[in-house]
Amino acid sequence: MIKIMDKKDCSGCKACYNICPRNCIEMKIDGEGFWYPKVEVASCVGCGLCESVCPELNIYKNSSSSSRPTCIAAWNVDKATRENSSSGGVFTSIAEWILDNDGVVFGAAYDKKRNVMHTEVREIEDLSELRGSKYVQSDINTTYNSAKKYLDKGKKVLYTGTPCQIAGLYNFLQKEYAELYTCDIVCYGVPSPIVFQKYKKNLEQEYNSNISGITFRNKKNGWKSYSVAIQFENGSEYSKTFINDAYMKGFLRNYYLRPSCYKCSYAKLPRISDITLGDFWGVASKYPELYDDDGTSLLLINTAKGKSMIDACKNNIEHHECDLEVAIAGNPSIISSVKEPKKRQRFFEDLHNRDFNYIIKKYMSPPTWIERKIIFGVRVLRFMKKRILKLLKK
Ligand SMILES: Cc1cc2nc3c(=O)[nH]c(=O)nc-3n(C[C@H](O)[C@H](O)[C@H](O)COP(=O)(O)OP(=O)(O)OC[C@H]3O[C@@H](n4cnc5c(N)ncnc54)[C@H](O)[C@@H]3O)c2cc1C
Incomplete structure (x- = not known):
């Protein structure tokens, strides 16, 4: 019977939930908003299928896949x-x-x-x-x-x-x-789905309307300086380049x-x-x-x-x-995983105890030096593109 001892050993793929012949696995959401399997012991027949399909307990190797694709x-x-x-x-x-x-x-x-x-x-x-x-x-x-x-x-x-x-x-x-x-x-x-929910709720309060559409990768400013674009039922629109959007900042700083x-x-x-x-x-x-x-x-x-x-x-x-x-x-x-930030646990403690705007201020501003480098790079590229287009027109 599947039992998660360390949360790092469950990717939440739900293979165990899908395979259980007795439907006795429930996916429970934890305080961080991620789901994990919980077996209803009384109904479990101990067939072991849940453990056998888990891709963290049994790392899948695709023997047809090339190590030099x-x-x-x-x-x-x-x-x-x-x-x-x-x-x-x-x-x-x-x-x-x-x-x-x-x-x-x-x-x-x-x-x-x-x-x-x-x-x-x-x-x-x-x-x-x-x-x-x-x-x-x-x-x-x-x-x-x-x-x-x-x-x-x-x-x-x-x-x-x-x-x-x-x-x-x-x-x-x-x-x-x-x-x-x-x-x-x-x-x-x-x-985390819970952070996404809080981000959406915060914007719905700010715009006094429900969200009707979300695009994380709007290209109106180009592919490299993409924007998060959100539409509301009352016709309002929110749009910020990823580097200025609170949710994307926290995501790319690996907090959640x-x-x-x-x-x-x-x-x-x-x-x-x-x-x-x-x-x-x-x-x-x-x-x-x-x-x-x-x-x-x-x-x-x-x-x-x-x-x-x-x-x-x-x-x-x-x-x-x-x-x-x-x-x-x-x-x-x-080929590699991102690093867990030292303040991750503190972030989730604050998420539950503090207002979302406080979280944004504390964890998602100002831009890090890497973000500043990206902003600078994007500006240089845009400038060069304009110059090349001008030269081509001449
Ligand atoms: C959480 C996440 C992290 C990513 N990280 C990177 C990265 O570090 N580097 C990088 O180069 N690319 C990353 N990508 C992939 C990239 O953003 C594009 O999705 C990918 O390049 C495909 O683009 P496309 O233009 O061909 O198709 P698109 O139409 O843009 O993408 C559609 C595809 O994305 C899948 N998809 C969308 N959202 C999710 C989701 N939440 N979970 C699973 N599948 C999803 C859809 O099922 C579909 O297959 C990430 C995507 C996601 C969702």
């Missing part, structure tokens, strides 16, 4: 899709290929209350629900069971998520499926990531999925010809199945092979 800078050729995606919009291309082939796509979406949940999409018109990064832990709910039902019927399934969520799926399925395609993201770590994220078992090569998607942050300095501030995806092709998937949608993706080391240098989360 093909590294590609890529973007969706459709301008609108690229604009509405966090990076280069490669996710949409592969998802469309799956849906065109009568398949099903699983990924993270907002529910009515703007909580983030994994859900299935079967129609192209609904794909926008999965598009875009939602910077909070997504609840897998019972989607492993749903994916298995489709796979057992022989349908194509694309399952997308964080590396630990994909590991949970593989362990849950316990066998290989020819029609299963997996795509993980380069993951910095997943923020899930404990397991500080020692992620899957931030490494070989990667867990058929393909890995992220932002190609180092692209501008090494490959300026592949950079235009509309968003460049980092695409790692890890398996032969991943290659077949990308080959199938190559007409919709602009792609250029690059050096893996350049990608890793710009994006260390490919």
Whole structure:
């Protein structure tokens, strides 16, 4: 029977919850807002399935995945899709290929209350629900069971998520499926749903209206200086570049990531999925010809199945092979976990005892020297872009 002794040993993937034949595992939310399994002992028959599928107790190794994946800078050729995606919009291309082939796509979406949940999409018109990064832990709910039902019927399934969520799926399925395609993201770590709730509530009070839409990666100021854009039912709008938004600041200072994220078992090569998607942050300095501030995806092709998937949608993706080391240098989360800040525990104590505005002032301002460097870099890039455009016009 599964029992979590150290919270760092549970990524909250819910594989145990999905597999339990007696439905006697409840996912309980702790004071930090993360869910952990709790077994109702009286109903448990001691079958041990919950422990056997846990991707932290049993680290999943994808034997088809290469420790030197093909590294590609890529973007969706459709301008609108690229604009509405966090990076280069490669996710949409592969998802469309799956849906065109009568398949099903699983990924993270907002529910009515703007909580983030994994859900299935079967129609192209609904794909926008999965598009875009939602910077909070997504609840897998019972989607492993749903994916298995489709796979057992022989349908194509694309399952997308964080590396630990994909590991949970593989362990849950316990066998290989020819029609299963997996795509993980380069993951910095997943923020706490309770902090996200408090952030939303604080803004709703400030704007005196309910939130009707959230985009974490609005590109109106470009891909590199992206903004958090929030719409309210009363027509008001909030928009701040990530460097000035309180929630993004706390996220990127690592205050409220899930404990397991500080020692992620899957931030490494070989990667867990058929393909890995992220932002190609180092692209501008090494490959300026592949950079235009509309968003460049980092695409790692890890398996032969991943290659077949990308080959199938190559007409919709602009792609250029690059050096893996350049990608890793710009994006260390490919192979390593972020550090836990010393003040993390104090942060959560304050979160429960203090007003959210106090938290913002204490933990999320002023910009750190790294943030100041990024702000400076973004300004220099914008200035250079303007100068080049001016010169080209002459
Ligand atoms: C919490 C989090 C941390 C990230 N950290 C990094 C990082 O350090 N470096 C980096 O290069 N990229 C990171 N990314 C990935 C990046 O933001 C883009 O999601 C990725 O590059 C895909 O972009 P796209 O343009 O192809 O597609 P998009 O349409 O922008 O992305 C959609 C895809 O993201 C998935 N997704 C969105 N939110 C979540 C979520 N909460 N949980 C699981 N899956 C989700 C969807 O299921 C779908 O597969 C992170 C994403 C998230 C959600």
